[in-house]
Amino acid sequence: MMSLMKMNEYVATQEKICEKNDYIAPRLYDEYGVNRGLRDDRGVGVLTGLTNISKIVSSKVQDGKKVPCDGELWYRGYRVENLIGSLGEDELGFEKVAYLLLMGELPNAEEQHEFERIIGGLRTLPSNFTRDVIMKAPTEDIMNSMTRSILTLASYDKNAKDTGVNNSLRQCIQLISEFPMLAVYGYNAYNHYVKNDSMFIHRPAKNLSTAENILMLLRPDKKYSKVEAKVLDTALILHMEHGGGNNSTFTTRVVTSSGSDTYSTMAAAMSSLKGPKHGGANIKVMEMMDNIREHIKDYEDKDEIEAYLSKILNKEAFDNKGLIYGMGHAVYSLSDPRERVFKDYVVKLAHEKGREKDLRLYENIEELAPELIAKQRKIFKGVSPNVDFYSGFVYDMLGIPMELYTAMFAVARIVGWSAHRIEELITNNRIMRPAYMSIMEKNPQI
Numbered sequence: 001m002m003s004l005m006k007m008n009e010y011v012a013t014q015e016k017i018c019e020k021n022d023y024i025a026p027r028l029y030d031e032y033g034v035n036r037g038l039r040d041d042r043g044v045g046v047l048t049g050l051t052n053i054s055k056i057v058s059s060k061v062q063d064g065k066k067v068p069c070d071g072e073l074w075y076r077g078y079r080v081e082n083l084i085g086s087l088g089e090d091e092l093g094f095e096k097v098a099y100l101l102l103m104g105e106l107p108n109a110e111e112q113h114e115f116e117r118i119i120g121g122l123r124t125l126p127s128n129f130t131r132d133v134i135m136k137a138p139t140e141d142i143m144n145s146m147t148r149s150i151l152t153l154a155s156y157d158k159n160a161k162d163t164g165v166n167n168s169l170r171q172c173i174q175l176i177s178e179f180p181m182l183a184v185y186g187y188n189a190y191n192h193y194v195k196n197d198s199m200f201i202h203r204p205a206k207n208l209s210t211a212e213n214i215l216m217l218l219r220p221d222k223k224y225s226k227v228e229a230k231v232l233d234t235a236l237i238l239h240m241e242h243g244g245g246n247n248s249t250f251t252t253r254v255v256t257s258s259g260s261d262t263y264s265t266m267a268a269a270m271s272s273l274k275g276p277k278h279g280g281a282n283i284k285v286m287e288m289m290d291n292i293r294e295h296i297k298d299y300e301d302k303d304e305i306e307a308y309l310s311k312i313l314n315k316e317a318f319d320n321k322g323l324i325y326g327m328g329h330a331v332y333s334l335s336d337p338r339e340r341v342f343k344d345y346v347v348k349l350a351h352e353k354g355r356e357k358d359l360r361l362y363e364n365i366e367e368l369a370p371e372l373i374a375k376q377r378k379i380f381k382g383v384s385p386n387v388d389f390y391s392g393f394v395y396d397m398l399g400i401p402m403e404l405y406t407a408m409f410a411v412a413r414i415v416g417w418s419a420h421r422i423e424e425l426i427t428n429n430r431i432m433r434p435a436y437m438s439i440m441e442k443n444p445q446i
């Protein structure tokens with residue numbers, strides 16, 4: 001077999017050839033009227049579908065002109081903050097909101113109880129699945145581990161290929177129940193085999209909610225407080241759904257439209273979500289914050305913080321990608337409503353846990369970064385902190401390990417993906433096939 005060094009040398013040379021042959025001048029996109037990233041030059045997405053599942057508002061019309069406004073997120077006709085606010089102090093809402101998104105209407109008490117009983121009853125994996133699949137080849141990349149598990153679960157489903165609506169709904173509900181186990185057990189395997197820590201695998205409880213199960217499965221003593229369960233439950237509700245155009249949900253709709261099965265569709269959506277510009281940003285924010293802490297002496301010194309953020313933007317620091325993670329959004333302009341809900345929890349938890357110093361650093365970045373990005377980039381719609389600027393800080397204060405942050409997003413977003421798969425199956429029935437303008441030159445020599 002070729003050595004890694006030789007292979008690296010080979011691809012370093014070939015990379016230059018690819019760069020020469022694959023380069024397309026940005027001006028050609030304007031010339032041919034092609035919207036890069038399926039968005040126009042003001043960042044507005046190309047219209048590709050209709051949905052009843054959720055609505056995102058980021059601008060309104062004032063005196064006949066479209067102007068940016070504070071962000072709003074609606075699930076099936078209800079504002080997400082109102083849904084969260086309508087729950088009792090100790091009431092956990094993941095299952096109720098999941099029912100709303102999947103079925104299109106709020107459940108009555110009996111329907112909710114039945115749905116919770118079904119979700120609870122499905123919290124089980126095939127015999128030896130944890131040992132034979134999850135424990136094999138442990139990795140810190142829990143999204144990869146989960147994706148592998150999802151694809152393998154197809155082999156245990158006698159009806160895996162049936163893409164009918166009712167079979168797909170059954171598979172989606174089953175995966176929603178199984179995701180917390182795939183995530184936590186994947187982490188447990190990594191924690192033991194890679195980090196040399198102790199191994200424990202708790203069984204999930206039928207009568208506990210999704211958030212409680214996650215905390216219980218994660219902790220050696222299975223204990224958690226009501227407040228911790230409430231905070232995690234809220235985080236999951238906030239991450240459940242975000243329209244048809246976000247990268248992973250669009251992936252769900254594209255793959256569904258080809259007639260593929262539920263397992264393959266969800267595996268594709270997972271692969272999209274883990275990207276650092278999408279769901280993977282929650283891990284990146286934490287890595288970036290660690291990096292900033294290492295390079296900043298005074299968390300109160302705004303000049304020092306600004307200078308380091310400038311270096312990040314100029315690709316001279318952190319991962320040299322030029323992005324300040326947790327900032328900016330493809331749709332929101334002035335604010336992301338979910339960030340505001342997270343911020344309330346962050347403030348409460350940071351005081352309880354003695355993390356005020358960290359909170360100050362976050363708040364200073366929250367204040368400085370949008371202005372800096374707006375100064376250095378071409379931003380038409382405004383830039384503000386997104387849902388994941390604070391989510392990692394919250395998870396950290398709940399004792400959830402960083403490797404699981406994007407997986408927590410997936411545990412929630414599979415609900416939205418499922419709703420969109422069902423909507424696509426019921427309403428569309430046409431393969432998605434956009435066009436690419438070919439600028440290739442024909443070579444008549446052979």
Ligand SMILES: CC(=O)SCCNC(=O)CCNC(=O)[C@H](O)C(C)(C)COP(=O)(O)OP(=O)(O)OC[C@H]1O[C@@H](n2cnc3c(N)ncnc32)[C@H](O)[C@@H]1OP(=O)(O)O
Pocket residue numbers: 042043276277278279281313322323324325326327328329330331373377378379380381382383386387388
């Ligand atoms: C759950 C979620 O998916 S929320 C998003 C999570 N992602 C992140 O936090 C990663 C950091 N943020 C980003 O990369 C971007 O803001 C995205 C991917 C979320 C949205 O990207 P876009 O819609 O292309 O943003 P927008 O149109 O406002 O960008 C305009 C310019 O500002 C840049 N920009 C936007 N956000 C940032 C940022 N946080 N840091 C640096 N530059 C940024 C864009 O790269 C673009 O630059 P370019 O013209 O040189 O290509």
Ligand SMILES: O=C([O-])CC(=O)C(=O)O
Pocket residue numbers: 241242243245246247278329330331387
């Ligand atoms: O909508 C998007 O582009 C990103 C997303 O999924 C979210 O913010 O939850």
